[in-house]
Amino acid sequence: MNNIFIGRQPIYDQDLQVHAYELLYRDSSANAATHTDDDMATAQVVVNAFMDFGLDRIVGDHQAFINMPRSYLVGDLPLPFPPEQVVLEILETTPIDARLIKAVRELAERGFTIALDDFIYHDKLKPLVEISDIIKIDFMQLSPDEIRDHLVILKDHKVKLLAEKLETPGDFKLAADLGFDYFQGFFFCKPNVVESRTITPNRLAILQLLAALQNPDAGIADVEKIISTDVSLSYKVLRYLNSALYSLPRKIESIRHAIVYVGLPTIKNWFSLVALSKIDDKPQELVATALVRARMCELMAPKEKSAEMFFTVGLLSVLDALLDQPMPQIMRQLPLAVETKTALLNHTGPAGHALACVLAYERCEWEKLEAVSRSVDLTKLFVEAVDWANAAVRQLASGEAANG
Structure with a gap:
């Protein structure tokens, strides 16, 4: 049986209410959890699967964050989702050039929410930062000091900050203390165990x-x-x-x-x-x-x-x-x-x-x-x-x- 795997991860706001879900996907015959431009055919199959199942069945009335291959971003393949239903995530592996920047700007003008995934700043990203609505920072990839350095770089940009790969309640506390707007990870499924604390x-x-x-x-x-x-x-x-x-x-x-x-x-x-x-x-x-x-x-x-x-x-x-x-x-x-x-x-x-x-x-x-x-x-x-x-x-x- 050759399956398309589809999963979801909740994204919380500062009140720990679900703001959106990120949808993750993989063809069971592939070796990676997400797809790049080399997997255009597979990406089409996966997007069709989202449409077949119905996004509302998977995310309810929340927005869906979806990793979008370059093919969809630059218009080689049509985007089948309405702007209000999805957040288009641009992967860190996506090649950045003038065509991509122009296409993303047009998508933003059409009302799509744009997010940059696994953000590590370099000069080529500056045009996309200026277009984007949300910046995702990986807490497993960067140290606390490196995260703080990125926040200094981003403070003059009108973007929301999303902390991802938060694995423990301690990770969540750090992200909240640093002023992040959204939080993603499995911290909410882990007990916040404090030694000597009695059960309430x-x-x-x-x-x-x-x-x-x-x-x-x-x-x-x-x-x-x-x-x-x-x-x-x-x-x-x-x-x-x-x-x-x-x-x-x-x-x-x-x-x-x-x-x-x-x-x-x-x-x-x-x-x-x-x-x-x-x-x-x-x-x-x-x-x-x-x-x-x-x-x-x-x-x-x-x-x-x-x-x-x-x-x-x-x-x-x-x-x-x-x-x-x-x-x-x-x-x-x-x-x-x-x-x-x-x-x-x-x-x-x-x-x-x-x-x-x-x-x-x-x-x-x-x-x-x-x-x-x-x-x-x-x-x-x-x-x-x-x-x-x-x-x-x-x-x-x-x-x-x-x-x-």
């Missing part, structure tokens, strides 16, 4: 709730009692189940009715999700990430009866980032099934292997997925998972509004 009461309560809820010995009566003690969460779970996400033929009137109708594992997972979404000092995108992982793991389950456990593994894989605690420490406090724990800690067993694939896809480490992609269309599963997660997040937001 809010997070401790959620952890205790998860422990009771995810206990393999918890039966219908136990789960009904746990959920019914929190009227707000009960309301949200019932609202989910009665939404278009499930399209059930009859209305669910009570938690007991819900458990009997859709099953105990499904109720446990949805109530866990609603509980986790109450952690309000973390980016909401972390909940969306949990949903994408959960749904993609579920779609990779070999048998229907194991799908709910696969979903649980994906859902709980963000616990360390949400609770700011190392995963082994969290696992010691949760009475999960052994198979679930080993999947989360070691990525072993069928569910653990599925989670490892999902995490590799999320990080666009597609070289790790070559063998799997021969038998599974991972991009199709990813887009379906994102589509489903977007709908779930909308439902979560509407539940908050209705409950507020």
Whole structure:
């Protein structure tokens, strides 16, 4: 199976709200994560794939940052996207000449947002800096002092600054302290662990709730009692189940009715999700990430009866980032099934292997997925998972509004 891999990475504003997504892509037969002019044919295939899937399914109502080969920038190939939907990224490997500068200026005049990727200043870039709206600076490529030097160079230009490849909460703090406007990287999926810091009461309560809820010995009566003690969460779970996400033929009137109708594992997972979404000092995108992982793991389950456990593994894989605690420490406090724990800690067993694939896809480490992609269309599963997660997040937001 010759797949086009398509991934996305959130780009945050200073309030840690999603501003846009960068779309990354690769032909499974290629060896690089992005394409240059040498790959014109492949680039056409990838852009067509974006159009076939629909950008709105992948990025919702956000803008999409897309690495554009020179062929599209200079007009050899037509740009199929409206200006308001995309940010055109010019790669650092793109040859700069008068034709490119003229073409980019015309694109800017047509209303396209222009970004320079992996920016390292040299004189040939000056005309593009003057045209561009956003400058992306790679925090893994430059030292803090080199980054500060670049900020001095750029201070007189009316550009927004985007810090990329932020891998830790410390990287994010540095970028924020330096005055960057946008932030990109996997820092939001990492726990901000501080030695000797105790878990906050809010997070401790959620952890205790998860422990009771995810206990393999918890039966219908136990789960009904746990959920019914929190009227707000009960309301949200019932609202989910009665939404278009499930399209059930009859209305669910009570938690007991819900458990009997859709099953105990499904109720446990949805109530866990609603509980986790109450952690309000973390980016909401972390909940969306949990949903994408959960749904993609579920779609990779070999048998229907194991799908709910696969979903649980994906859902709980963000616990360390949400609770700011190392995963082994969290696992010691949760009475999960052994198979679930080993999947989360070691990525072993069928569910653990599925989670490892999902995490590799999320990080666009597609070289790790070559063998799997021969038998599974991972991009199709990813887009379906994102589509489903977007709908779930909308439902979560509407539940908050209705409950507020």
